[in-house]
Amino acid sequence: MNGSLAEKIMRRTAHVAVIGLGYVGLPLAVASARAGFHAIGVEVNPERVEAINAAHSYIEDVGDDTLRPLVEDGLLRATTDYDALRDADVVFICVPTPYTSQRTPDLKYVIQAAEGIAPRLHPQHLVVLQSTTYPGTTVEVVKPILERGSGLSAESDFYLAFSPERIDPGNRRWSAYNTPKVVGGLTAEATAVAAAFLRQMGAPVHEVSSPDAAELTKLLENTFRAVNIALVNEIALLAERMGIDFWEVIEAAKTKPFGFMPFYPGAGVGGHCIPIDPYYLLWKAREYDFYTHFIELAAETNEAMPYHVVELVRRGLGRAGKALKGAHILVLGVAFKADIGDARNSPALRVLELLVRDGAEVRYHDPYVPRYTIGGDVFVREPITLESAPLDEATLRWADAAVIVTGHRVVDYGHIVEHAAMVVDSCNATAACGKQDKIIRLGAPFPS
Ligand SMILES: NC(=O)c1ccc[n+]([C@@H]2O[C@H](COP(=O)([O-])OP(=O)(O)OC[C@H]3O[C@@H](n4cnc5c(N)ncnc54)[C@H](O)[C@@H]3O)[C@@H](O)[C@H]2O)c1
Known part of the structure; x- marks a missing residue:
């Protein structure tokens, strides 16, 4: 693992940026700040930025009383300005990944985020995609945008990884602090650096060999739920008919x-x-x-x-x-x-x-x-x-x-x-x- 970024992570002096302060991004930014990192949220919605800077949460799982000391101590702030990424060491992408009305993936927010990072990317930067998406997105979509826009190589100059988010809004037992994280980097070093950062949040980390494997892990988990829910729905309809x-x-x-x-x-x-x-x-x-x-x-x-x-x-x-x-x-x-x-x-x-x-x-x-x-x-x-x-x-x-x-x-x-x-x-x-x-x-x- 590379010395200086790893050291900054271990000493918690690394600066963390979270792109997209929603259900996934805000708890992550808060967890980073609570772990002692300086965290900044880059968010396109100015009302959300204003709310966070006023220590006002719009996500049920994050209380104002949790936000306030972090904002007051300067550990957490938000901005609409992507230039904030220039000072970051670690960047998480937590933007939406919706589908179109014909049910095909709509990656426009991920692409916008990657395009926003690319010109601000510097050597040793760690970029972690957290948005749920199909296997291949990190390597086939995000990597080329970052490399083209920065002139840097994801193999040798910066670190790129995928780590799915498993947050379950409203779940009081399993949170960002105790739900195990899965991470797969483009290189073994990227996996190690990303895992080192995630471990600072307190939850166990499971490393896999590639971003593709990490992406498919998340889709397996959610497909498992979709299929099982469908199974009980089908049998419920049968039971209904059978009385x-x-x-x-x-x-x-x-x-x-x-x-x-x-x-x-x-x-x-x-x-x-x-x-x-x-x-x-x-x-x-x-x-x-x-x-x-x-x-x-x-x-x-x-x-x-x-x-x-x-x-x-x-x-x-x-x-x-x-x-x-x-x-x-x-x-x-x-x-x-x-x-x-x-x-x-x-x-x-x-x-x-x-x-x-x-x-x-x-x-x-x-x-x-x-x-x-x-x-x-x-x-x-x-x-x-x-x-x-x-x-x-x-x-x-x-x-x-x-x-x-x-x-x-x-x-x-x-x-x-x-x-x-x-x-x-x-x-x-x-x-x-x-x-x-x-x-x-x-x-x-x-x-x-
Ligand atoms: N909500 C969940 O329970 C959950 C759980 C696991 C994984 N995920 C995945 O995490 C990702 C984010 O989901 P979410 O629920 O947090 O979405 P969200 O809509 O709650 O939050 C996304 C935020 O990103 C902002 N945004 C959009 N484009 C942006 C851009 N280009 N730059 C900066 N900010 C931008 C939006 O304004 C919004 O505040 C999705 O891929 C989702 O599938 C969600």
């Missing part, structure tokens, strides 16, 4: 101490990872004349779930002699998972859009998502921005049906069941309410 309560079945299966891991059915998959990452692998696989059937099948199953939820609503309304067209539907929980405010690619989006498309009047409530925009796509042409409705008796009385897409711990589902005419529960949030005719549970017998 068996699948939630009871999962609880029973969970008692097996080995060889079974519980996954839960629901209205679909959401967030920045599970609905997107497998498509990155599927897309790349085609370059090798390889068709990833499990990924395709899982996507098909998971993406069909919002349609099924809407079907349950339609069936429930039909039971009461009502049509979906013109019905008042209250969607509960638009965040993509419990207890957080991230609503990106949430299954609630498609549920709401399908309801609007079919003529329903919709409102939603989510304590963590004050505003939510749907539409602007092939399902609902014009974008519609909705505001979270108060969860009071008037709202519940307004609704012909309340549809629980995501259950949050702070929401009182007993109160909802008490006052709503009908509840379609896609995540078993009403488990404590027992069997009631007005509750239609996904994956459970349809109430008579």
